[in-house]
Amino acid sequence: MTEFDPVGVPYRERERSVTMERMGEEPVSGTEAPVEGDRHDELLTINFGPHHPATHGVLRLLTTLEGEVVRDVKPIIGYVHTGIEKSCEDQQYWKVITFVERMDYLAYYFNAMAYCMAVEKLLDIEVPPRAQYLRVAHMELNRIASHLFGLATGALDLGAITMLWWGCRDRDLVLDLFEMSSGQRIHPRYFQVGGVIEDIPPGWEAKVREFLKIMPERLDQYLNLLDRNEIWLQRLKGTGLITQERALELGVTGPLLRATGHPWDLRKAMPYSSYEHFDFDVPIGLHGDNYDRFKVRIEEMRESVKIVEQALDGLPEGPWITDNRKVALPPRHELATSMEALIHHFKLVTEGFRVPPGEAYVAVESPRGELGCFVVADGSAKPARVHVRDPSFVNLQSLPDMAKDSLIADFIACIAMLDPILGGVDR
Amino acid sequence: MEVTRQRVDDLRVRQLRAQQMLKGDLTDADLEEFVQERLIFTKFETAQNWARKNCLFPLGFGLACCAIEMITVIGSPRNDLARFGAEAIRFTPRQADLLILSGRVSIKMAPIIRRLYDQMLEPKWVISMGACASSAGMFNNYSLVAGADKFLPIDVYVPGCPPRPEALIYGIMKLQDKIMGTPDEGWRERYKAHGTEERSEGAGVA
Amino acid sequence: MPDATGLELIAQRVRDRLGGEAVRDTVFFRGEATLEVAPEAVRATLAFLRDEDAEPWESLMSVHGCDYLPDEPRFGVHYQLLSMERTDRLNVKTRVGIEDPSLPTVVDMFPTAEYQEREIYDMFGVVFDGHPDPRRILMPEDYEGFPQRRDFPMGGEPVLYTFNEDSYPRWYD
Numbered sequence: 001m002t003e004f005d006p007v008g009v010p011y012r013e014r015e016r017s018v019t020m021e022r023m024g025e026e027p028v029s030g031t032e033a034p035v036e037g038d039r040h041d042e043l044l045t046i047n048f049g050p051h052h053p054a055t056h057g058v059l060r061l062l063t064t065l066e067g068e069v070v071r072d073v074k075p076i077i078g079y080v081h082t083g084i085e086k087s088c089e090d091q092q093y094w095k096v097i098t099f100v101e102r103m104d105y106l107a108y109y110f111n112a113m114a115y116c117m118a119v120e121k122l123l124d125i126e127v128p129p130r131a132q133y134l135r136v137a138h139m140e141l142n143r144i145a146s147h148l149f150g151l152a153t154g155a156l157d158l159g160a161i162t163m164l165w166w167g168c169r170d171r172d173l174v175l176d177l178f179e180m181s182s183g184q185r186i187h188p189r190y191f192q193v194g195g196v197i198e199d200i201p202p203g204w205e206a207k208v209r210e211f212l213k214i215m216p217e218r219l220d221q222y223l224n225l226l227d228r229n230e231i232w233l234q235r236l237k238g239t240g241l242i243t244q245e246r247a248l249e250l251g252v253t254g255p256l257l258r259a260t261g262h263p264w265d266l267r268k269a270m271p272y273s274s275y276e277h278f279d280f281d282v283p284i285g286l287h288g289d290n291y292d293r294f295k296v297r298i299e300e301m302r303e304s305v306k307i308v309e310q311a312l313d314g315l316p317e318g319p320w321i322t323d324n325r326k327v328a329l330p331p332r333h334e335l336a337t338s339m340e341a342l343i344h345h346f347k348l349v350t351e352g353f354r355v356p357p358g359e360a361y362v363a364v365e366s367p368r369g370e371l372g373c374f375v376v377a378d379g380s381a382k383p384a385r386v387h388v389r390d391p392s393f394v395n396l397q398s399l400p401d402m403a404k405d406s407l408i409a410d411f412i413a414c415i416a417m418l419d420p421i422l423g424g425v426d427r
Numbered sequence: 428m429e430v431t432r433q434r435v436d437d438l439r440v441r442q443l444r445a446q447q448m449l450k451g452d453l454t455d456a457d458l459e460e461f462v463q464e465r466l467i468f469t470k471f472e473t474a475q476n477w478a479r480k481n482c483l484f485p486l487g488f489g490l491a492c493c494a495i496e497m498i499t500v501i502g503s504p505r506n507d508l509a510r511f512g513a514e515a516i517r518f519t520p521r522q523a524d525l526l527i528l529s530g531r532v533s534i535k536m537a538p539i540i541r542r543l544y545d546q547m548l549e550p551k552w553v554i555s556m557g558a559c560a561s562s563a564g565m566f567n568n569y570s571l572v573a574g575a576d577k578f579l580p581i582d583v584y585v586p587g588c589p590p591r592p593e594a595l596i597y598g599i600m601k602l603q604d605k606i607m608g609t610p611d612e613g614w615r616e617r618y619k620a621h622g623t624e625e626r627s628e629g630a631g632v633a
Numbered sequence: 634m635p636d637a638t639g640l641e642l643i644a645q646r647v648r649d650r651l652g653g654e655a656v657r658d659t660v661f662f663r664g665e666a667t668l669e670v671a672p673e674a675v676r677a678t679l680a681f682l683r684d685e686d687a688e689p690w691e692s693l694m695s696v697h698g699c700d701y702l703p704d705e706p707r708f709g710v711h712y713q714l715l716s717m718e719r720t721d722r723l724n725v726k727t728r729v730g731i732e733d734p735s736l737p738t739v740v741d742m743f744p745t746a747e748y749q750e751r752e753i754y755d756m757f758g759v760v761f762d763g764h765p766d767p768r769r770i771l772m773p774e775d776y777e778g779f780p781q782r783r784d785f786p787m788g789g790e791p792v793l794y795t796f797n798e799d800s801y802p803r804w805y806d
Contacts, residue, residue: 050539053487053518057494058536078771079536080491082559083570083788085756086781098565105492121663149495152502168503186492186589248692251745269720358662361713361724363694374697374711389695389713397748423491426533426771535773569780569788570772 042066050079056153056415057422061399063411070411073400081426088386092352093119093193096386100373101187103388104424106149109135109142110366111388112191114373117272117362119193122355122377125327130318131195132274137208137311138181138190139364140304144215145174146367147297151222154294154416158235160226170218173211180204193353194328195321205312215305219298226294236291240402240414243288250401251394254369255296256418260288266365278310290410290417300367327353352381361389368392368419390424472608479524479550480603483513486523488543490530493557496589497529506592511599520546525602527595528579531559532572541578552606554598555581558588640666643723646686651677657728667724675727676737679712682725683742690714690723693743698753702783706730708759712739735760756781 048061058079064072084103088096100115101108113135120127127135152167175185181200182188190196226232242252244260257264265282267275283299285292321328329348330341347353355377363372369391376385395418402418403411447453448461485508489497501508501516508514517523520543532540544553555575558564561584563573575581582605585598604611615621644659647668655674660667670678682690695713706728714723729736738761740747750761751770758779761767768774778785793801 050536051488051543058490078769078773079533079539080531081533081535081570081771082491082531082566083568083780084566086785086787087566087568089783090787102492105495121665124663153498156502164502165504168499169505172499172503172505185591186495249744251692251694251743264717269717359667359699360663360665361695361711361722370694372695372713374695374699374713376699384701385699387697387699389697393748393752394695394745397745563789567787567789567792569786571789573790 043071053157056420057425059396059415059420059422059425063408065408068407070403070406070408073403073411075396075399077396077422077425079426080422082423084427085386085388088383090382092381093355093383094348094352096383097192098187098189100386100388101189102423103427104366104368104371104390104392104421105186106146106421107142107366107368107371108187109139109191110364110371111373112189113139113273114362114364114366114371114388115375115386116191116193117364118360118373118375119355119377119383121360121362122358122375123193123324123327123353125194125322125324127195127273127322128319129274129316130199131320131322133311133315134196134200134320135191135273136275136278137308137315138178138196140307140311141174141177141208143304143367144301145171147301148174150367150419151294151297154419155226157412157416158232160229160232162225163222166218166222166225170215177204177208177211180207192321192328194324195319197321199320205315208308208312212305212309216302219301223298233291235409235413236289236294236417238287238289238291239406239410240290240293240417241288242398242402246401247288247398250398252369252398254365254367254391254395255293255300256369256395256398258283259285259292259296261286266363266370270363272362272364277314278307280304280307280310290413293417354379354381355383363389366391368421368424369395388424388427390427392420392422392424393427396420396425476607480606481512483511483525483552483599483602484515484517484523485513485525485527486520486543486547487516487518488526488528490528490532490536491559493529493560493589496592496595497527497556500592500595503592506596508596508599511596511603513599520544521548523547524551526551526553526579527556528553528560528575528581529556529589531564531566532575533570534572537572537575537578540575544579552582552602553579554583554585554595554602556585556595556598557590558586561586564588637661637666640668640723643682643686643688644668647678647681650681650685665722665724667726669726669728672727672729672736675710675712675725676739676742678725679714679739680742682714682723688716688719688721690716690721692717693739693745694722696739696746696749696753698757698759698781700757700781700783701728708734708757710736710753710759729759734758735762737762738764740764755779758782 043064043066045062045064048063050058050060060076060079062074062076063070084099088099091099097112097115100111103111148167148171152164155163178188179185181204182190242260244262247257247260248262253264261284263282263284268282280303283296283303285296325341325344330344334341335345357377357379359376361372361374363370371391372389374387374389375383378384399414399418402414444461453461500506501514524547526544526547528540555561559566560575563571567573583598583602585595587594601611615623640659640661644656648656651674655670655678656668657671658669692715693712694715697711699709699711701707701709708729710727712725714725727736736759738750740750748770750764751766751768753759754761754767755769755771756779769776772780791797791801
């Protein structure tokens, strides 16, 4: 690494350039925004984070300020890099699900879904319809939970602290539902290759319907609190503008792209897992500012409520995981009677299933955008490469564009509405 | 002291007695009795520890998925930390005394956490929340520090991936016992097995 | 996805435009189309597919790398293209060996590749010529080695059991 010195300035030197002692000195070249004339002694490069109350996780932003106006932002990431992708190469395919779930840690079902779909594509197996509907129901509930948490912390950043209590309160209801169906609130390892690990318990549907009844009223409550609040509107309207072309160039997807007016939603455009059976709308914004992102998220929650209701209404009977015994564990009552079931169970638990060589890339629509999973299989029981194209990683590239020439307060609102999840950014 | 007189529990009588106290009307014996009922004798350290444990200021610091559960503990109305007096989160380490290390500690982040810990003022405590902060968790690879106790002294480890909010609150309650000076020794206390702790020579107290 | 014949037609058009050496292979596997090109021709191929092709692919969704050890050439870089008009995906793939792990950057054509190419450099060591900010992105800046290569050790610590805990040196030793 030492022979490849990228900007000509080693890292420690660059870090020293942002301390107070060097304020009056010549800036270390390559660290500051390009300046015109002799304005550079008005520019101050400071560090936002990695520990800061207004960052969603450990995001470090090297901001160049001129007074209160942000001139340039350089995000520095990698503080939660866990080497998940490398660890996955050492685990069996079904164990990788637990690793991949922990990347984007608010939208855990989506990570597992993308990975399971990629492996199912490689194995060329069918997911039974009941499993598809259950997956859709869980994913949409997770979308509601993720948006609630994003709005809760975003409102906390902007000062509307009541939203934190309300968002967490409703999120607890959703996590109760997850706990009822799979046993764990967060990272439940519910999706497996071929379906879901277990059928929903009796009473789950009733509880979900109770939740779905109160959710639209709660959304109206939030809008009542925030949407008519002069401070909230002034802070969000007109700030963090990004044009549709620039967003498309930067690969931004999800609510940020839909807020600019582009109706790209993978659930509608390239439907997967029986999303085409459901009737829902895709909310889009008009201007591409922070207010549109906020409204798009609220409306998406409303649509998710509709989808879950339709999924529960139309839930088909049948198996919840594929019948292919080479991939999915046989039901336990068969182990007492059938020798093949015993052997399959043994092989699956000790070695895992083998996947024929190939490569697959599958994308799902997570609450932050397009979440893609690229799996390379080499014929053994462990994947050769698992890569997750995380939406927050790509969306973060739009932050300098959004924050250019805005005040610090608007910059904080941009980060709040961008909703990055650093676990996914760093993996 | 031996109390042979009747304990007067009637609320109205107590109120009148307090009124008399304020006016200065109580005589010697009554005054003594009044004061004795309301006096606590304790050591200074106990009082200090009691004050400290009931008013912890957590540092607002979250790394990864455990931070979500930590925010649920602090922010959710169902399990909330305000019952224990710890709701005042301070985002500057200079004013905080409890560092809840929630999430995986990567090698890039470790010096920063150490700097934060050094900036906190005494007395300070650290709770390592989750499996990734206590050991490497499920990620035993090149980019994580296997357990934050490699560079920080940790008081309470809360296992789980992520630990339930109730588990974190249980961990905070154990920390409160530890602050009080009566650390909860768990099974050693139940089975009277003191003296079975493993210590090897050279085990420095960090 | 373009089906198998569509993929062959695209490959033929690329060959016509850039010469027969550009396209190395076409793979159509489980409904996914992959076009393997030579490393020198990657930029031209992406520019052609974006601008001049009859069926343009205007969005680059993901740039990711893969280490195919022991298969030579070792490093594969995949460009996942998306066409929103036709809701179609195409994967363009190149392979570079370890003797010269460098590729021209596509950041000027697709600004979304900035962080993703930095990540490929950080994890595999594939150098992108012309990248505006070629630093490490996920690992600390002075880290040595490229973690996601197959011959890089996993790292971490051995799990301590009673049989090996005394022989394992602790941090305070």
